[in-house]
Amino acid sequence: MPDAPAIAFQDVSRRYAGKAAVDAVSLSIPAGQFVAVVGASGSGKTTLLKTVNRLTEPDDGQVLVEGRDVAGEDPVGLRRRIGYVFQGVGLFPHMSVAENIAITPRLLGWSTEDIDARVDALLSLVSLPLDYRRRLPDQLSGGERQRVGVARALAARPGILLMDEPFGALDPVTREALGLATRSLHEKLGLTTLMVTHDVQEAVILADRIIVMAQGRVLADDAPRALLAGHPDPVVAALMDTPARQARAISALMEAG
Amino acid sequence: MAAGAAQSQIAAAWALLPDYLSQHVLLSASALALGVAISLPLSVLAARNPMVRWPALTLTGVIQTIPGLALLALFYPLLLALSAFTAGAMGFRIQALGFLPALLALTLYSMLPILRNGVAGLLGVDPAVREAADGVGMTPRQKLLRVEAPLAAPVVMAGIRTAAVWTIGAATLSTPVGQTSLGNYIFSGLQTENWVYVLFGCAASAGLALIVDQLLGLIERGAARRDPRPAVIGLLLLLVGVGAALAPQLLRAATPAYVVGAKNFSEQYILADLISTRLQNAGGAVTRRDGLGSAIAFRALEAGEIDVYVDYSGTLWTNVMGRKDTPPRAELMAQLTDWMAREKGVTVLGSLGFENAYALAMERKLATSLGVETLSDLATQSSALTIGGDLEFLSRPEWASMKKAYGLRFRRQKSFNPTFMYRALGSGDADVISAFSSDGRIAAQDLVVLGDPKGAVPSYDAVILISPKRAGDKRLIEALRPLVGAIPVEEMRKANYAVDRDDGKVSPAEAAAGLAKAVKLD
Numbered sequence: 001m002p003d004a005p006a007i008a009f010q011d012v013s014r015r016y017a018g019k020a021a022v023d024a025v026s027l028s029i030p031a032g033q034f035v036a037v038v039g040a041s042g043s044g045k046t047t048l049l050k051t052v053n054r055l056t057e058p059d060d061g062q063v064l065v066e067g068r069d070v071a072g073e074d075p076v077g078l079r080r081r082i083g084y085v086f087q088g089v090g091l092f093p094h095m096s097v098a099e100n101i102a103i104t105p106r107l108l109g110w111s112t113e114d115i116d117a118r119v120d121a122l123l124s125l126v127s128l129p130l131d132y133r134r135r136l137p138d139q140l141s142g143g144e145r146q147r148v149g150v151a152r153a154l155a156a157r158p159g160i161l162l163m164d165e166p167f168g169a170l171d172p173v174t175r176e177a178l179g180l181a182t183r184s185l186h187e188k189l190g191l192t193t194l195m196v197t198h199d200v201q202e203a204v205i206l207a208d209r210i211i212v213m214a215q216g217r218v219l220a221d222d223a224p225r226a227l228l229a230g231h232p233d234p235v236v237a238a239l240m241d242t243p244a245r246q247a248r249a250i251s252a253l254m255e256a257g
Numbered sequence: 258m259a260a261g262a263a264q265s266q267i268a269a270a271w272a273l274l275p276d277y278l279s280q281h282v283l284l285s286a287s288a289l290a291l292g293v294a295i296s297l298p299l300s301v302l303a304a305r306n307p308m309v310r311w312p313a314l315t316l317t318g319v320i321q322t323i324p325g326l327a328l329l330a331l332f333y334p335l336l337l338a339l340s341a342f343t344a345g346a347m348g349f350r351i352q353a354l355g356f357l358p359a360l361l362a363l364t365l366y367s368m369l370p371i372l373r374n375g376v377a378g379l380l381g382v383d384p385a386v387r388e389a390a391d392g393v394g395m396t397p398r399q400k401l402l403r404v405e406a407p408l409a410a411p412v413v414m415a416g417i418r419t420a421a422v423w424t425i426g427a428a429t430l431s432t433p434v435g436q437t438s439l440g441n442y443i444f445s446g447l448q449t450e451n452w453v454y455v456l457f458g459c460a461a462s463a464g465l466a467l468i469v470d471q472l473l474g475l476i477e478r479g480a481a482r483r484d485p486r487p488a489v490i491g492l493l494l495l496l497v498g499v500g501a502a503l504a505p506q507l508l509r510a511a512t513p514a515y516v517v518g519a520k521n522f523s524e525q526y527i528l529a530d531l532i533s534t535r536l537q538n539a540g541g542a543v544t545r546r547d548g549l550g551s552a553i554a555f556r557a558l559e560a561g562e563i564d565v566y567v568d569y570s571g572t573l574w575t576n577v578m579g580r581k582d583t584p585p586r587a588e589l590m591a592q593l594t595d596w597m598a599r600e601k602g603v604t605v606l607g608s609l610g611f612e613n614a615y616a617l618a619m620e621r622k623l624a625t626s627l628g629v630e631t632l633s634d635l636a637t638q639s640s641a642l643t644i645g646g647d648l649e650f651l652s653r654p655e656w657a658s659m660k661k662a663y664g665l666r667f668r669r670q671k672s673f674n675p676t677f678m679y680r681a682l683g684s685g686d687a688d689v690i691s692a693f694s695s696d697g698r699i700a701a702q703d704l705v706v707l708g709d710p711k712g713a714v715p716s717y718d719a720v721i722l723i724s725p726k727r728a729g730d731k732r733l734i735e736a737l738r739p740l741v742g743a744i745p746v747e748e749m750r751k752a753n754y755a756v757d758r759d760d761g762k763v764s765p766a767e768a769a770a771g772l773a774k775a776v777k778l779d
Contacts, residue, residue, distance in 0.1 A: 053392065055388065055391060055392060076394050076395070076396050077394070078394075079391065079392055079393065079394035080393070080394030084392040084393070086385060086388065086389050086392060087385070088383075088385035089385075090385045090386055090388060090389030090392070091386075091389070092386060092389065092390070092403075092404055093383075093386065093408070094404075094407045094408055094483050103393050103395075104393050104394055107393070107394055107395060107399065136483075152393065
């Protein structure tokens with residue numbers, strides 16, 4: 001058997017109050033891939049993401065991480081092995097930048113020297129000055145906070161990075177810069193990245209592969225270029241056309257000017 | 258009131274402060290610590306589980322609506338029943354009077370603000386932060402200790418502050434269940450109309466509450482700003498303060514003291530002071546249980562929670578022995594002494610030499626105009642009159658047998674604090690009152706004490722009672738025996754009046770010293 005996929009979903013379903021949020025999804029994500037899951041609010045993309053580290057339990061089906069069914073694993077140990085960047089950033093407001101970054105290594109019982117060295121390394125990895133170590137989250141800008149969020153997710157050297165709308169609350173310039181920085185970290189560290197976003201343009205630029213979800217089901221699953229070329233499903237076609245449509249509108253504006 | 262008298266009262270109040278403050282601090286600090294120890298884990302449980310939250314908050318809320326005094330009073334019979342049970346089942350008695358009931362009641366009292374703020378603080382933690390705690394791989398325990406607890410801490414501390422202020426205030430109410438506190442000033446001051454004492458007690462308790470509140474405020478500020486410095490300073494000062502307040506308590510604990518009890522009126526305070534002084538002169542250490550309810554006092558003596566106090570033969574005869582007949586004075590004393598030794602193991606050392614009988618009294622002008630000299634005369638007029646009784650009298654069997662023997666039926670019946678009862682006669686709020694025959698105010702207000710030709714109420718010799726466990730204590734008995742037969746009713750009235758009158762009043766301790774001097778026992 002070849003290498004097991006980093007993440008595999010097998011017929012995964014999750015219902016809330018009888019309504020399917022995730023409906024029989026099967027996907028296989030090979031190690032090293034950067035995958036974006038796009039879809040409207042309520043399409044089930046965040047729920048799907050959370051089944052990977054058991055923040056949500058599926059009602060049916062299995063989720064395999066590196067070939068092992070996560071249902072059989074200790075959720076605490078599993079989460080410490082998988083990096084997670086939260087939608088609302090979710091930094092601990094009472095802890096300094098360094099303490100936030102160091103939290104998972106500390107839970108894993110790393111030595112103080114190892115933790116210190118790792119915090120320094122991560123601060124430079126996400127392009128934050130070292131003297132930010134002692135700042136509290138509310139002394140940072142939105143972009144800086146999310147850089148710390150990414151650093152925290154990567155602190156314990158996970159092979160898998162899950163990101164839930166990571167750049168949603170940022171201004172467009174910061175958003176683009178941080179997206180590209182994340183992509184280069186993905187390359188540099190050899191990660192498998194699964195990112196949930198509602199921004200098709202961001203998905204197209206950053207991801208190797210785009211999964212389009214609606215009402216809990218996978219409507220499309222392909223490389224960005226292939227999806228941009230067109231799709232039989234009108235919902236997917238309309239969604240994937242957004243970046244091109246915007247680009248046309250912008251060039252029309254500029255020519256008129 | 259003369260300035261000199263007020264000054265001497267303030268000096269007397271200061272002298273009592275180390276003991277009262279120390280016991281007050283010990284009680285409220287223990288209750289608060291226990292309240293925190295119970296409420297914090299309960300808050301966590303209640304925040305996690307709505308099935309726990311509703312009943313816990315409702316129950317502590319209901320407890321809060323019970324008046325503090327009643328809550329404290331309720332624990333006495335509860336513990337007494339429990340004590341009877343443990344004595345039967347396990348061979349030891351638990352303390353039903355004093356520290357334990359006060360501690361339990363105040364602990365319950367302290368719980369609501371801590372619990373309410375604890376739950377609010379924990380539920381107020383941003384859900385995104387809670388999810389992040391799960392997501393980075395914290396166990397539920399790590400999430401609680403590293404994330405939820407520190408974030409909820411400022412709100413929780415605010416709750417603890419409120420609880421501390423409430424507890425310190427409510428601890429003044431523990432005096433009637435036999436626990437010395439700053440409330441001793443207030444209760445004894447109220448009984449003897451010593452407003453200097455009442456104000457002193459209020460100021461001391463309010464001052465203590467303010468200081469503790471400020472120190473806890475420092476800790477709260479530290480928790481809110483995530484700066485350990487003010488928290489550490491606050492905590493240190495708090496510990497130093499508790500330690501300093503407890504020092505007299507710890508020093509005294511070395512010698513087991515005689516516990517002298519007193520019920521809640523002036524004569525009892527004076528006699529307890531007289532007894533205490535004699536015991537101290539004989540080399541004994543003394544602690545006091547002042548302001549006890551009448552029924553509580555005897556039960557406490559029986560259980561050995563107090564060692565000695567003064568009660569009245571007729572009271573014991575009707576209320577403890579349950580007798581309805583009224584034999585002559587000497588025979589009643591003899592039967593009482595015999596019965597107490599045989600049935601309860603309690604020593605009746607002897608009569609002090611005077612009676613403090615329950616009697617009905619009227620103003621002379623009204624009595625003369627109505628032609629009333631005895632209870633029989635009163636019965637013909639009573640339907641147009643209002644009787645004022647102290648709370649206890651109107652529920653006692655003596656009153657029932659008095660009403661029955663003479664067919665007394667009053668237009669209205671009112672209850673007063675003993676002090677205010679005498680005032681009620683002057684102000685017209687009552688026409689007849691339940692007076693005490695040794696009360697100095699009878700002579701001072703020129704009241705007529707109505708005769709009891711049918712002998713409906715027994716005699717009320719003031720007797721010294723000694724607890725079963727001190728029955729063989731020679732030092733105690735030898736120190737108190739000279740008091741037997743030594744106090745004529747005139748001297749007792751004088752001493753009582755010195756405390757009860759409005760002008761130039763003295764403290765019970767001063768009156769006791771004067772009394773000792775007058776009967777040549779100083």
